[in-house]
Amino acid sequence: MQRGKGMKFVGDSRIKANNRMPNKPKDYSEYPGKTEAFWPDFLLKEWMVGAVFLIGYLLLTVAHPSPLQAPADPTDASYIALPDWYFLFMYQLLKYSYFSGAYNVLGSVIVPGLAFGALLLMPFLDTSKERRPSKRPIATSLMLLSVASMVYLTWESVDATDWSKVNTQGQITDKHLGLLPAVEVDTESDGYLIYEANASCIGCHGGDLTGASGPMLLGNTLTAEEVKEVITNGRGGMPGGMFEGTEEELNTLAEFIASLKEE
Incomplete structure (x- = not known):
């Protein structure tokens, strides 16, 4: 008797069939208002559009990186907190x-x-x-x-928003835009050390002399005598008699501030 001759095979639900149906999207042409399957046709298109925008954002961040932010300045009393x-x-x-x-x-x-x-x-x-x-x-x-x-x-x-006063970390500043006067400050000089030691000076004009509640000292056009007169008698919103130091220290400070002229 030959193998398989005279034998009949019947289906059994306990045995998995090997002939699986191909993963082919359903034909939606007969359904009004539906022209394609959500998966994979429509979803693939969504992913492609998303990939285009993602690549665009990546190129934008590479071409225009975020600017470095200014360091925190606790003496800056004109801080304007702004969100992104x-x-x-x-x-x-x-x-x-x-x-x-x-x-x-x-x-x-x-x-x-x-x-x-x-x-x-x-x-x-x-x-x-x-x-x-x-x-x-x-x-x-x-x-x-x-x-x-x-x-x-x-x-x-x-x-x-008064953007001229937004001069703190995380914000657009004159320093970021390159609008500050080109003045080199010698932070090791006696004049700067006297300036830094007086809370009234640094509290109003900032640690970097770019101004806080008071005006910016960089690029001023005053002479040493005029600076001394302002410190002694005051001007505008600045009261006089705020400096605590000797006459010699006052002269040194006045000469230092007068030297902060734009090159």
């Missing part, structure tokens, strides 16, 4: 009367929480299968309102 640009709209919101002070929780927690919560709940609030924005009024209106609010508040924050 993408949080300026919330910073501006907290300037309004009903979102600050006693209403600070409303402006910092409740209103942003409701706004972002509405965006998170949007898939459940708008269950329409339409893709055209005109056919989805709820989603379109909320998105346009959010974008318009963020753009307006960011613009108001930038417009209301």
